[in-house]
Amino acid sequence: MISTDICIIGAGPVGLFAVFEAGLLKMRCHLVDYLPQVGGQLSEIYPQKPIYDIPGYPEIKAQELVDNLMEQIKPFQPTFTLGERVEHLNKQADGSYIVVTNENTQIHAKVIVIAGGLGVFEPRKPALEKLDHFEGKGVAYMVKNPETFRNKKVVLAGGGDSALDWTIYLANVAERVTLVHRNETFRGAPDSAAKVFDLANNGKIDLILSANLKELGGNGKLSSVTLEGKNKEEIVIDADYLIPLFGLSPKLGPIADWGLSIDKNAIEVDTRDYSTGVERIYAIGDINTYPGKLKLILCGFHEAAIMMHSAFKYVYPDQKLSFKYTTVNGVNAF
């Protein structure tokens, strides 16, 4: 089991900066995020967009800010669990928590900080009957390990870069790849689109355009995907796997079940220290709400500093915290 002082749920900019504020107070952090990389919305949605309201930076690209934050927290050696979603918070007799992810990773922490932004970025799902029935039994929303699909019949759906990239990759791995797209053309990277058309023209993959997913078939496990073609005709494809790739969308996810006070998908906090109603659990950044809340990165940074000073009492119950500027003590690495 991973053991740390503070477990931060969400590795976006506010979660990352919280590591720095914790580090100044000699508290160690472990971060968990469902995305496979740090940076949250900044890295996932708009890495190349400039941000103009970070103090000291007249303009900074979103990914550059994330990279800088990673550099800034390096002295405090945070650890990460990425690509996993926190499912449960199990309270221990001494008040600490064991955080359990969907992959059963367990993290013991004295304090929990929820810096989950708008929630967990989950795949957008097509509106198909029995979709949930086949999840994990043929329907997958991401390619974690391409070897899973070796010598299998795979249907991919979507027209973006992910659908194109995985079609090209899996063409050399799977027994047969079928790409289904609702339009006649792709708006993804032109090079990738050209490769996909080449693969189709050379008979390496099946490309079905102007078609939509209609129905899933199988007994316990996926065995076929039915499409509706341009002229409303049905097309049935034998399939071991269906991978719908329609992008990601934020959902509150399991956070909603942790007994916290929730208002319109945000966690209500006490603005004196950004604590939730549950002892040792704090919420900072876009995931929290209070009168006057502004969903700005810089507001999340402020919240991180204040909450870490409050959390100190749980990590070092026998010590008195005295506030010091970094100009006095510098940044003392672990």
Next chain:
Amino acid sequence: MVTFTVEDHDGNRQTVEAPDDMGLSLMEVLKASEYPVLATCGGMALCATCHVEILEGEDALGEATDVELDQLENLPEYFPTSRLACQVRISPLLEGAVIKLRGEDN
């Protein structure tokens, strides 16, 4: 002021009045009217969570831009008159339009 109709996820319709001289987007007006519009990216046409369908009045609004279409075409479900509310400006062109919320609610 411009007046248009919004149909929510449950099919309820309500008339919304919005100023057409403040450079607001439809997404901003929907949020201000407390409709459950996520608008994750804040209006950069990068997340498609403010997806709407223009049921009436779509001709007046013109074509979606390439940036907007990029996002719309990635959605599992979209319609010939789909738009991103963040890319539709509040203007007299919206007068009498009927807009159906399609994006994920919050």
